[in-house]
Amino acid sequence: MNITVARLTVRGLLGRRRGLLLLAVPALLLILSVVIRAAAGQDESTTVNILGTLALGTLVPLLGLIAGTGAIGPEIDDGSIIYLLAKPLPRWKIITTKLAVAIGCTVVFAAVPTYIAGVILFGNFENLALAYGVGALIAGVAYSSIFLLFGVITRHAVVVGLMYSLLWESIVGNFVSGAKTLSVQQWALSVARKIADPGVVSSSVHLPTAIPLLIVVTLGATAFAAVRLSRLTLASEE
Template sequence: MYNATVARLTYRALLGRRRALILFALPALLLLISIAVRALTGADDATANAILGGFGLATMVPLIGVIAGTGAIGPEIDDGSIVYLLAKPVKRPTIIMTKLIVAVGVTVVFSAVPTLLAGLLLNGNSQQMAVAYTVAAAVASIAYSAVFLLLGTITRHAVVVGLVYALVWETLFGSLVPGARTLSVQQWSLALAQKIAGEGAITSDVGLPLAVVLLAGVTVAATWFAGQKLRTLTLAGDE
């Protein structure tokens, strides 16, 4: 379920100049904020929690997921170049799985790694906060990549839809509206962070067993639907 050629082409597309600038900009901003806050206020658990949760997990991770997930396949479908890939003797589920693996890898590198560094800068991993948010970011990266990869297969406006979801649902409603929190990838991943962190350091509105089921279910379902959607794409001359 992995094709090296497809992976290489996907990495090349995701790490092109324009997308790479955005991918680097968000983690750089998180690290700059962390350095400035640590220099001005010193190590503080509450501040670290607010930055890692409010900016890192709620904003940076889903936005990077949008870039990586939709960028793994959306542009190829939009410009029609996907037909050249589909014409190759590669099974379509293999194409989806390969692109998902690449999207997850890129999202984890550009979100989980900076989250760990930011956590260490902010409070030196006090109450295991840096590690907890890193695990949450990594797990959320998997779900976001699958969801946004699916979006890339079903709509030409995947980036716009993804940004609306990331900024409105996850950042705004997922953080502020109680009822919406249970349907938020952010809250599901926070349940894992809560388990790792010190008592009361991080809270989630979703219990850990339910969060694990929802994360796994959404990832599997989104990947399956993306594969099914790709199966429906036909090449010129296919009847």
């Protein structure tokens, strides 16, 4: 990791409107959790629905999109990435540093609030809060790498990322049986199912399948982003 690149990336993410979004989305989840707990009491089914659908299905991919594309997309759009690429710094180190910052954002603004929401809704019973918190962490890592790649390969990364989240993860990945195997949300639910008490969390993907897919997608997206960034340098120099 390069400290200078990390500092600039954090400043770019938190110093713009993205910073407000990063705060607003988890705040909405926590407020909603307090309201639901006050209205419905401690209910397992409600907790599973809120954490599985709203947190893992909406909050985590949205925050991964904000953090992943925001870590590098604006620099490519305004051309300031050229100044960074002019430094004698390996391109893979730029990508991994920005990915680490994006993952850190998803941990702080997605995984931790998901865990806290679980505690608010259901306490520490049946390991539900911990299960979904870890699931949000796992999904955040995968989403960050995918959306960082989008930020490198297209100037419309936010639009492409929204289409991916809404169409694939929310619709196709949830309702088309064959596509569920390739859903980050289902992979995260598989991990959550392993942590929670038996029979509490359900997933369409088994853990021995989910873990390798998570690793392959995360590493593959990161490697491809580094390669594309190197090509961007060559194109700019030409």
